Amino acid sequence: MxxxxxxxxxxxxxxxxxxxxxxxxxxxxxxxxxxxxxxxxxxxxxxxxxxxxxxxxxxxxxxxxxxxxxxxxxxLPPVYPVAMRDFLTFEAHVDGMERGMGNPGPPAAWYDAPVWSFMAPHAVTGGNDDIPIPPYTERLDFELEIAAVICRDARNATPEEAHAAIGGYCVMNDWSARDVQGKEMTLKLGPSKGKDFATTVGPWVVTADEVDRFRDADGFLDLAMTVRVNGVEIGADRSGNMGWSFDQLVSHASRGSWVKAGEILASGTCASGSLAESWGRTGSLNPPPLQVGDVVEMTIDRIGTIRNRVVASQPAVAAVAPARRQLRTEQSA
Incomplete structure (x- = not known):
């Protein structure tokens, strides 16, 4: 349904x-x-x-x-979420991103447990909405993800109990200002302005019972995922390549905490599901960052297609002022 x-x-x-x-x-x-x-x-x-x-x-x-x-x-966005968590579950994507930062591949800690970042719920947009390019970025990127919509509260849930908390799934594009994001994360925080301007979810929610039959032997939802820019396929993967199932993600998030009805939990970017991963693997901005007029189309089999056009930025606001520096005096021993 x-x-x-x-x-x-x-x-x-x-x-x-x-x-x-x-x-x-x-x-x-x-x-x-x-x-x-x-x-x-x-x-x-x-x-x-x-x-x-x-x-x-x-x-x-x-x-x-x-x-x-x-x-x-x-x-419209099928859900205005009470909270949003974006996980990092596709090993091949992590590998490409890490290589772009000069590292040999996924860090050992990635394999220990799924990690996530909290997102801005008020930034969600509909499946066909135009996306204004932020005026402060020169490296606008997309991220192809599959997202679960939570319909029941969960706390300290087993994976089996967590399964009952998942109401359905939708397509998600976690738009990213990569130049801004990279600078922010050198401070061991963020991303903040690199991510808070738009997250597309849609086009609708497909109920969990509708796609449960597409789970593999390990319980992973296995659906084809593709992304096109201006009609040209840029990336493709399968949700079955996630390192953890959605049941495991919800269970882990609920350990000693609440996962609430109305939340969205996303898979993170699939392999080849972003431009930055290609940049990391090739060492060049190829394919180029998104520009005004580009149309990004994402399809997940059995779920649907979202299609968004990048448009000119909204009126610019004043640039942020640099931090006020504090005078420091050296104290002698």
Missing amino acids: RLAAFRSTAEDAGARHVGLVLGDAGPDRSTAWWIHPFAEGTDLIELLAADPVDRERLADEAAQADGLAPTDVVL
């Missing part, structure tokens, strides 16, 4: 509804799907957490009503 958040093109920007997505994309990548609205007030996270029988009943009711065509709606 695919669940979307949307507003009609005739509504104000603040409108938000939840709908059932029926139909599919055609072989020529054209859209042939419709959104059938649920009753007003329906909450997508609560729908993910509902008993499957009840959810199917509500979906059947929604399907009886007339559907809205893609041209009639604006797809």
Whole structure:
């Protein structure tokens, strides 16, 4: 089952509804799907957490009503998350990034346990939204990821218990200002301004039960992932190449802590799923950083496609002032 958040093109920007997505994309990548609205007030996270029988009943009711065509709606982020965690689970991606920093490959600590960075929940954008290029970067990059939407609270959960907390999955693009990110992380913190301007999630959430049959023998969701820029394929991988399963990620995050309903937990970038990984492997900016007018399209099999155009930056704000330096006096022994 695919669940979307949307507003009609005739509504104000603040409108938000939840709908059932029926139909599919055609072989020529054209859209042939419709959104059938649920009753007003329906909450997508609560729908993910509902008993499957009840959810199917509500979906059947929604399907009886007339559907809205893609041209009639604006797809919104399916979730405005209460928190976002971005993991680092693809070994090949870590290898490429480390080599770009002069290291021989993944550090030994990477294999010990999954690590993540917290992201800015208010920066989420819809699956077809334009993305203004930040005025302070010359190295705009994309990151192809698969993300899990949490529908039940979890604390100290086993992987088996964590599985029940995952309501569904969506495609995620963790946009990155690589020049800014690199400078920030030399201070052993961040990324901050290198990441806080946009994170695309969408186009909708596919319920976990819909894709569970695509798990491999070790319980890893195994779906094809591709990214194209201006119609040219730049990278491809499979989610089955993650170092940890989503059940393990949720379980680990919940150790001595809470993972709350409404969170998004993302896989991190897949192999060849970013420009920076190619830069690290080749030692050159090839393919080049994203520019105004570029269209980034990400597809995960059985989940969907997000497609975003890079547009000119919003009005510039004042540059940040450097730190005030403190005078230091040497004290004699």
